Amino acid sequence: MHEVRVRKIETIVEEIFHEGGPAATAPLRRAAVLAVIHNPFAGGYVENIQPFMDDLRPLGLEMSKRLVAALGGDAKIVEGYGKGAIVGSAGELEHGALWHAPGGYGMREVLGGAKAIVASTKKVGGPGARLDVPVTHIHASYVRSHFDAMEIGIADAPRADEMLLALVMSTGPRIHARSGGLKASDIKGEDGLR
Amino acid sequence: MTDEAAGKAKIRKIVTFVEETRTEMGREVKPPARRAAAAAVIENPFAGKFVEDLTELMNIGEELGGLLTERAVAALGISGASAESYGKAAAVGENGEIEHAAAILHPKLGAPVRKALGEGAALIPSSKKRGGLGVPLDIPLGHKDAAFVRSHFDGMEIRIADAPRANEIVVAIAVTDSGRPLARVGGLTKDQIKGEDGLR
Numbered sequence: 001m002h003e004v005r006v007r008k009i010e011t012i013v014e015e016i017f018h019e020g021g022p023a024a025t026a027p028l029r030r031a032a033v034l035a036v037i038h039n040p041f042a043g044g045y046v047e048n049i050q051p052f053m054d055d056l057r058p059l060g061l062e063m064s065k066r067l068v069a070a071l072g073g074d075a076k077i078v079e080g081y082g083k084g085a086i087v088g089s090a091g092e093l094e095h096g097a098l099w100h101a102p103g104g105y106g107m108r109e110v111l112g113g114a115k116a117i118v119a120s121t122k123k124v125g126g127p128g129a130r131l132d133v134p135v136t137h138i139h140a141s142y143v144r145s146h147f148d149a150m151e152i153g154i155a156d157a158p159r160a161d162e163m164l165l166a167l168v169m170s171t172g173p174r175i176h177a178r179s180g181g182l183k184a185s186d187i188k189g190e191d192g193l194r
Numbered sequence: 195m196t197d198e199a200a201g202k203a204k205i206r207k208i209v210t211f212v213e214e215t216r217t218e219m220g221r222e223v224k225p226p227a228r229r230a231a232a233a234a235v236i237e238n239p240f241a242g243k244f245v246e247d248l249t250e251l252m253n254i255g256e257e258l259g260g261l262l263t264e265r266a267v268a269a270l271g272i273s274g275a276s277a278e279s280y281g282k283a284a285a286v287g288e289n290g291e292i293e294h295a296a297a298i299l300h301p302k303l304g305a306p307v308r309k310a311l312g313e314g315a316a317l318i319p320s321s322k323k324r325g326g327l328g329v330p331l332d333i334p335l336g337h338k339d340a341a342f343v344r345s346h347f348d349g350m351e352i353r354i355a356d357a358p359r360a361n362e363i364v365v366a367i368a369v370t371d372s373g374r375p376l377a378r379v380g381g382l383t384k385d386q387i388k389g390e391d392g393l394r
Contacts, residue, residue, distance in 0.1 A: 005220075011212040011269070014354075018206055027207075130355075151355035154213075155330070 002055050005038040007162065009063075010154055013070050021176040030080075030170040031070045032133065032152045033063040042090035042161035049094070053101045059165070060099075060106030067169045068110050075111050079184065080146045080170035082119040082135040083107070088158035089126055096122035099165050107167060114138040115192035128155050133168045137184060141193050144181025145173035203254045204237040206362065208262075210269045211352050218375040229279075229370035231333060231352050232265035234258055241289035241361035251297035255365075258298070260306035262367040267310060272371050275312035278384065279346040279370045282307070283321045283333040287358035295322035298365055307367065315392035316341040328355045333368040337384060342394050344381025345373035 016028040037059070041049055068075050083103040085096035104118045119134035119141075130153040137143035150168045158164045173184065188194050215227040236258075239250055267274050282303060284295035299320050308314035319334035319341075330353040337343035350368045358364045373384070388394055 005217065007217045008213060008215040010214070011210075013210045013269075014207060015209070016207040020206075151328075153353075155351040 002040040002052050004055055004059050006059070007036045007038070008157070009066070010034045011066060011070050012152065014150070016175050019175050024175055026172070028170065028172050028175045029071055030135070030148070030150050030168065031067050032150055032166055032168045033066045033070070034152055034154060035059060035063055035165045036154065036157040037163055037165060039088060039091045039095055039161050039163045041095055042088065049098060053098050056098065056102035057105055060102035060167070061109055063165070063167050064106035064110040067167055071169060071171060077171045078111055078169045079138060079172050080135040080148060081107050081111070081114070081138050082133045082150070082168045084120055084131045084133040084152070084166040085122040086125045086129050086131050086158050086164040087122070088160045088162045089124065090160040091124065091163060093122060093124055095163060103165065103167055107169070111138060115189060116141045117192060125158070127157055127159060129153060131166060133166050135168055135170050139189055139192070140182065140187040142182045143184050143187065144179060145177035145184060146170070148174055203234065203257050206235045206237070207357070208265065209233050209354050210265055212269045213350070215375045221376060223375040225372070227370070227372045227375040228270055229335070229350055229368060230266040230269040231350055231366050231368040232262040232269065233352060233354060233364055233366035234262060235354060235357040236363050236365060238287060238290045238294060238361050238363045240294060241287065248293065248297035251294055252301040255298035256302035256306060258365050259303035259367070260310055262365065263307045263310035263369065266367055266369040270369065270371055274310045276371060277311045277338060277369045278372055279335045279337045279348065280307065280311070280314065281319045281333040281335040281350070281368045283331045283366045285322070285329050285331050285358055285364045286324045287360045287362045288324065288326060289360040290324065290363060292322060292324055294363060298363065311338060311369070314338040315389060317392065325358070327357060327359060328353055329358070331364065331366055333366055335368055335370060339389050339392070340382065340387040340394050341392060342382045343373070343384050343387065344379060345377035345383060346370070348374050
């Protein structure tokens with residue numbers, strides 16, 4: 001059991017009205033919640049790191065709740081999600097993989113019934129490193145209009161012995177989505193894919 | 195009169211940022227230091243040409259001063275009067291002039307900021323630049339009632355990956371409910387503010 005030591009939390013909300021085309025009736029909103037935490041495994045190789053996934057579950061839930069609040073408080077408007085991690089230079093990529101389960105658990109818990117795998121990415125990086133967090137539809141990974149990404153990063157994080165953990169949610173398709181493919185209205189909803 | 199002539203900003207997107215610092219060097223920051231920034235990506239009506247009269251941008255500054263301050267304060271979940279420090283900044287896309295940032299930031303933006311915060315006797319610290327997509331803005335921060343309050347000298351970096359495009363301007367306002375985390379370099383403190391001249 002490791003204490004989860006949070007140094008800072010950042011919330012970013014984008015409200016997109018148009019991108020040169022006709023303004024949407026409802027603007028697209030994308031939000032990210034980033035937590036900068038101490039990496040308990042920084043500086044040396046540790047074989048058994050898995051218990052830290054359980055330690056991170058309350059943080060994943062708290063961040064997910066913050067995300068929904070940042071988008072207005074109603075989980076029903078969330079249509080896309082993604083997650084990511086940047087591990088500071090004294091850690092290893094594998095430490096970022098610890099975020100998969102608790103990050104996904106937190107978002108599913110607040111969204112209820114989300115079927116699709118949570119798109120994710122991770123890297124090792126220094127303070128100010130940027131991460132393009134992939135975003136896909138919460139019920140069907142193949143919905144093409146919802147393939148998106150949100151770039152995040154914090155100027156002073158992660159320090160060498162820290163990890164930056166990210167969760168992202170969006171409220172709809174890309175603002176001028178018109179590249180075809182599976183539509184959200186055609187989701188079968190059986191396998192999380194289509 | 196068209197919207198443009200009236201100085202109505204053509205906003206492509208608005209992004210808000212909230213930072214909550216809970217610990218620094220392993221020490222608890224109590225209460226957490228919190229600061230927010232709201233940024234609008236707008237069309238630059240004067241991109242690619244020299245225009246002498248910048249009144250339209252000044253009016254846009256007035257509009258955004260109120261809008262962005264209200265967004266930042268709402269993001270912090272506080273009343274405007276509880277805000278402690280503030281700052282403003284703009285980044286002009288490559289087809290614009292630095293003077294376009296100046297026209298937005300300086301003549302008319304401050305009054306609605308102060309109205310949203312209840313007061314604000316101090317100069318609103320500012321920075322401006324020209325740059326490409328994703329350029330970082332370091333928004334300077336200072337105490338809103340007394341510019342010399344040393345614990346509140348600070349800065350907040352923000353950036354928007356897809357802005358400013360060549361014909362756009364990013365305009366940002368930052369508001370805090372506190373000074374630096376673990377501030378301890380002396381100087382005028384907030385409880386010593388006289389509040390007469392906006393300086394001390």
